[in-house]
Amino acid sequence: xxxxxxxxxxxxxxxxxxxxxxxxxxxxxxxxxxxxxxxxxxxxxxxxxxxxxxxxxxxxxxxxxxxxxxxxxxxxxxxxxxxxxxxxxxxxxxxxxxxxxxxxxxxxxxxxxxxxxxxxxxxxxxxxxxxxxxxxxxxxxxxxxxxxxxxxxxxxxxxxxxxxxxxxxxxxxxxxxxxxxxxxxxxxxxxxxxxxxxxxxxxxxxxxxxxxxxxxxxxxxxxxxxxxxxxxxxxxxxxxxxxxxxxxxxxxxxxxxxxxxxxxxxxxxxxxxxxxxxxxxxxxxxxxxxxxxxxxxxxxxxxxxxxxxxxxxxxxxxxxxxxxxxxxxxxxxxxxxxxxxxxxxxxxxxxxxxxxxxxxxxxxxxxxxxxxxxxxxxxxxxxxxxxxxxxxxxxxxxxxxxxxxxxxxxxxxxxxxxxxxxxxxxxxxxxxxxxxxxxxxxxxxxxxxxx
Numbered sequence: 001x002x003x004x005x006x007x008x009x010x011x012x013x014x015x016x017x018x019x020x021x022x023x024x025x026x027x028x029x030x031x032x033x034x035x036x037x038x039x040x041x042x043x044x045x046x047x048x049x050x051x052x053x054x055x056x057x058x059x060x061x062x063x064x065x066x067x068x069x070x071x072x073x074x075x076x077x078x079x080x081x082x083x084x085x086x087x088x089x090x091x092x093x094x095x096x097x098x099x100x101x102x103x104x105x106x107x108x109x110x111x112x113x114x115x116x117x118x119x120x121x122x123x124x125x126x127x128x129x130x131x132x133x134x135x136x137x138x139x140x141x142x143x144x145x146x147x148x149x150x151x152x153x154x155x156x157x158x159x160x161x162x163x164x165x166x167x168x169x170x171x172x173x174x175x176x177x178x179x180x181x182x183x184x185x186x187x188x189x190x191x192x193x194x195x196x197x198x199x200x201x202x203x204x205x206x207x208x209x210x211x212x213x214x215x216x217x218x219x220x221x222x223x224x225x226x227x228x229x230x231x232x233x234x235x236x237x238x239x240x241x242x243x244x245x246x247x248x249x250x251x252x253x254x255x256x257x258x259x260x261x262x263x264x265x266x267x268x269x270x271x272x273x274x275x276x277x278x279x280x281x282x283x284x285x286x287x288x289x290x291x292x293x294x295x296x297x298x299x300x301x302x303x304x305x306x307x308x309x310x311x312x313x314x315x316x317x318x319x320x321x322x323x324x325x326x327x328x329x330x331x332x333x334x335x336x337x338x339x340x341x342x343x344x345x346x347x348x349x350x351x352x353x354x355x356x357x358x359x360x361x362x363x364x365x366x367x368x369x370x371x372x373x374x375x376x377x378x379x380x381x382x383x384x385x386x387x388x389x390x391x392x393x394x395x396x397x398x399x400x401x402x403x404x405x406x407x408x409x410x411x412x413x414x415x416x417x418x419x420x421x422x423x424x425x426x427x428x429x430x431x432x433x434x435x436x437x438x439x440x441x442x443x444x445x446x447x448x449x450x451x
Contacts (some may be wrong), residue, residue, distance in 0.1 A: 002040065003040045004042075005035065024050060025386075040073065049335075075098075154169055201233055215243050237282060307342050307349065411447075
């Protein structure tokens with residue numbers, strides 16, 4: 001029992017955890033298989049952030065539960081497991097073990113016991129002392145991808161009234177810079193072209209350290225040798241200061257793309273959410289970023305139907321979206337998560353109203369995105385090749401975060417190269433840095449050709 005398959009659901013932070021876990025398994029003699037049908041042990045790293053994520057995780061666990069045969073084992077871990085450990089064990093008896101966040105070493109010990117065929121009832125349900133989170137630094141990284149996620153911190157200290165992350169992942173704690181730098185160097189040596197920094201709030205990085213913060217880390221990462229980029233995800237808007245803006249603007253290796261979840265624009269709703277900042281402060285921040293970094297791509301996220309949100313509040317949000325014209329924008333309907341302050345509020349917005357508001361946000365953004373994309377037609381950009389298929393190549397600009405935003409679609413001839421005016425253009429491989437000319441635009445994706 002040494003073949004293991006890991007299914008990862010949820011955010012990039014979960015992807016980082018699964019990657020560390022997979023490499024640790026390999027170092028212990030396990031074989032990581034791509035297909036769950038071939039696995040002796042099926043491990044699901046779940047998400048429990050909002051209702052839709054929980055439902056997706058449950059569906060995947062139930063799907064794999066139906067595949068149990070011949071002594072195969074089903075292990076569930078991650079955020080959903082941390083929140084509903086006992087419920088999962090009770091409601092889905094096919095699950096062999098459940099482990100929460102930060103229990104990676106317990107997972108490995110449990111699976112090693114399985115491989116030696118000496119598990120006992122006291123160990124096989126995921127009950128035990130929580131061990132330190134795993135972060136291998138000397139394991140060999142194998143990757144066929146153009147990008148890799150680097151988690152620089154765990155947990156969160158913010159008191160957002162809608163969020164369960166602090167109760168699942170604990171207080172904010174920065175990962176030591178030497179571990180981050182070592183892992184980054186491994187990825188660069190393996191051919192990765194983009195390092196994507198993730199945490200619940202990367203702007204809080206280094207708060208425990210003396211004289212070393214996110215700017216310090218970015219400068220050290222940017223000084224590493226190699227042709228690569230750095231992308232920043234999840235910056236808390238009220239914590240973006242002048243020194244950070246100047247660092248991002250000055251460092252050529254940092255993509256001019258910032259993911260800044262604002263959650264709402266109206267002061268009343270922001271206060272109810274427990275968020276710092278105001279509509280006017282957000283507007284000033286956006287203008288400052290665009291003035292200091294012309295062409296910067298800004299992504300944000302908004303919640304539709306937060307408790308107490310009136311039509312006037314919602315219309316204010318729509319006006320803000322139209323005024324700011326974000327290059328990238330995501331939205332989700334408020335999810336009433338047990339244990340959060342917002343779940344207890346009486347002014348809950350009906351599901352039908354939340355759905356309408358969500359769809360209206362995305363309708364407005366679709367039109368904005370299409371207009372902004374059309375402005376790119378005829379321009380040339382440096383792009384990273386992410387995927388190469390028989391008839392199409394997919395690439396990304398600095399303004400495209402993988403798995404989140406759109407792509408550049410590059411069509412090819414049957415011979416495998418592009419075609420223009422009956423002449424072949426250069427082909428490319430995953431991870432190549434190429435110059436692309438934009439030839440057409442859709443609401444989220446672009447069409448282009450390598451020149």
